[in-house]
Amino acid sequence: MIETALEIIREHGADALTLGYLAERAGVSKPIAYEHFETRSGLLIALYRRIDEQQVRALLDSLATARHQLDEVARLIARAYMTCHSASGPEGHAISAALRGDPQMEAVQQDLIDGCIGIFANALAPFSKLSRDALQQRCVGIVGAAEALSRDMTRGKLDEMAAINNLTALIVSGIDPQ
Structure with a gap:
């Protein structure tokens, strides 16, 4: 279904x-x-979770093969994020928009975002001088930027490679590298 x-x-x-x-x-x-x-909300949430699971799986698979270099890890994060949004097309954003204002969905979205932030922070920690808390906060901004770039990409305002390059640059410059 x-x-x-x-x-x-x-x-x-x-x-x-x-x-x-x-x-x-x-x-x-x-x-x-x-x-x-x-409920319809339950269905939309199940769809949203499925898209997120695909995104997380792709990201973790990519990170498992990464060499220990900031540029490569940042590019893998960016590529996995954008590839997932390309693969799900505008459906992911449509599902999210359809659930805007739904209290159950807000809790689910926050939980999924927190998971993504944790994955980003764990992957980027070896390359950053920031404290764990400060890095987590930067990753909140990185996820926000990734979401905005992916939205522009799925709307045709930005091609996938430009979205990946921009997110990679934001990650590298944003984590206060060692």
């Missing part, structure tokens, strides 16, 4: 995604869709 839901968003936008329409397109009964997701 998740793949079908993403197809609906891709074809018709997030506003067209309802549990009833999902059930119809997926060839299941409405009670199955409601049992699985409970």
